[in-house]
Amino acid sequence: MDTAISLLRVSKCFRAGKTRHKKQQTQALDNVTLKIGRGEIVALLGANGAGKSTLIDIMLGLTTPTSGQVEVFGVSPREAVLDTKVGAVLQNGGLLPDLKIQDTIELIASTYSNPLPVEEVLSRANLSEIRKRKVQACSGGEQQRLRFALALLGSPELLILDEPTAGMDPTARRHFWEQMQREAERGATILFATHYLREAEQFAHRALLLNHGELVADTPVAALLREYSSLDQAFSTLMKEPSCDSSF
Ligand SMILES: Nc1ncnc2c1ncn2[C@@H]1O[C@H](COP(=O)(O)OP(=O)(O)OP(=O)(O)O)[C@@H](O)[C@H]1O
Known part of the structure; x- marks a missing residue:
């Protein structure tokens, strides 16, 4: 498999401040190992x-793991991002x-050596009609x-998307996924929360x-749908089984 993202025993612990008696810590990620191949969704x-x-x-190099190794296209996440191999949609x-x-x-396009035409991007994100609107006047879905x-x-x-359709209405969501389908067809790797x-x-x-920072299942969607009537049902069942098999 040609690997896009590789994580080896990645953990992340946040110091969440102090109470009177002890320092509080949050184990946000606990020993996560996974590989994502090129072209996977x-x-x-x-x-x-x-x-x-x-x-x-961590995959975008915005924070570093407390322990473990991360590579994106065989280099550090930061290098992959600087090399413009990675596009991201974050929550805010x-x-x-x-x-x-x-x-x-236009501003962000000027930082790329070979960007898509601004008109095309406006149209694909369904922003042509509101192109003159200030960002601060845009709704949450429009900003997304x-x-x-x-x-x-x-x-x-590689596209890494953190709740990309949060705040979008059903039409905008449908349009968004149609565009993502186009990205997938041209061979992009897509990871979305x-x-x-x-x-x-x-x-x-x-x-x-993920359940409390642990990767509790890593499995083809088709296999989950053979076992459960929907992802919703798979999700609620697997969340009740903290020791379920991650190779599933
Ligand atoms: N900078 C930080 N400092 C302290 N704790 C943090 C920090 N960032 C995240 N956490 C904690 O780490 C845990 C994981 O947070 P994270 O934002 O990754 O969860 P999430 O799955 O994305 O949640 P959501 O679905 O609500 O967006 C949470 O308990 C959160 O409070």
Whole structure:
């Protein structure tokens, strides 16, 4: 398998402050090992606080693991990002509130040597009609579409998406997944965290399930759907079995 992302025994512990008696720590990730091949579409699932965003931040080089090794296309996440191999949609931040949508896209496009045309990106993220709107005036779903537009600009080999459709209405979500399908067809590797299990069911080849920082399932979506009536049912069953087999 040609590997896009490789994690070996990755753990992340946050110091969450001190109580009167002891320092508090949160084990956000606990000994996570996985490989994602080029061209795979992988859903990252887990309850609030399970460690999904922490894992994504580590894959993007935004935070470093407390222990373990991470490689993206055989180099450090930071190198892969600097090499414009990775596009990301994060849950919040990353936008300048005073800039207009089109100006934001043009600004980021100017940092790439060979960006997609701004018009194409505006249209693919369904932003053409509101291109003159300031970011601060955009709704949550519109800002998320702008993050998506920015992620498309460099035609990245890997797209890492943290709850990419959060705040989008059903039409915007459908449009978003159609665009993702196009990205998948051109061979991009896609990893997305979501709470919308139907989206994972419809779009992902493989599901990773985190529970309190542990990878408790890493399995093809088709295999889960043979065993359970839906990902929803698989998710609730597996979450009740903390010692379930991660090779599944
Ligand atoms: N910077 C931080 N400092 C302290 N604790 C943190 C920090 N970032 C995350 N955590 C804790 O680590 C755990 C995992 O958080 P994370 O954001 O990765 O979860 P998540 O699965 O993305 O959750 P959600 O679905 O709510 O977005 C949580 O208990 C969270 O409170």
